[in-house]
Amino acid sequence: MNERHGCISIDCDTISDYLVAYQIHPFSQKGDQTLDPVYAKGIPRFLDLFAELNIKATFFVVGRDLTNKSHLKIIRRIVEEGHEIANHTLNHRPDFLELSSAQKEKEIMCTDRMARELLGVKMVGFRGPGYEVDAETLRILRENGYLYDCSVFPSFLFPLIKMAVWLKSREKGKAKRFLSLLKRFGPWAMAPRLPYRPALDKVWQRADHNGHHRNEDNANKEILEIPITVLPILNLPFYGTFLLVAGKGYSWFSLSLVKKMTRILCFEYHAVDLVHLQENEVDPRLTVHPGLTIPLENKRSFIRDCLSQMQGRFQLLTGENLAKRYLHNTDLSHRSLL
């Protein structure tokens, strides 16, 4: 029996979200009813691949898309095909961590409420926009029945990856921005590589097993941090878009290392990974986004191959099922598991 578990997740960020991330468009809370190429093509293509390979995955959905009728139809298909939908905030705000506690709660709980009302689904998983999460966000999640967060990216390259987006953007004051990214996300390189119960004040630190976080009052409010998988020993990034652009050599090397050494896999794609810039009529200014001009068939067969390799090594579950399996597993506090 395959004893190693893993989860595949898809971030459903739309082309509009990327235009904001690269500062091509200013952020706006206004939703519209146009069908975004990520929903028209990217998500259905991933759903077809998962059906073909018999994989159940987790889709991180931005709440605003639940108010778009065409997008809601695709989200219904995700649920009907047995996948999990999880919370990726209401508006995918680039300044999420700067918001007040009440605003953060609104960003999370509006999406939560819409998923319940429109789809009858109680979301239990969260990923911050741009992987951004803090202790306050985890508190809100704990208090609202969430089982896991899946935002921590424990690689020393993480601030640089975030900086790469800003270097391509039109933002001024880049040096200042880099220093703040380094200060905020630098310590994440020290986060555990396997799912852990985070401390109440630092998301990248494991809670003290004997501390207040484990007492009776909090026992049903525990949350599991499922960090994004990075390469064992080297701590280099290992996620869908990165593999697409890093080339076959890096991909096969990293896949074989992960298959050999990683105990619990948390692998992330973005639905835009199966969108093509020209073929799917994406705003040409998004040529700055990695992988968008790689021929679609090359991307699809490469992703199919990666998925089946991971499926051969790990029993793939949704984030929810992975969290349920490990949340109350006391072995997680044992260093031997790491």
Ligand SMILES: [Zn+2]
């Ligand atoms: Zn996102």
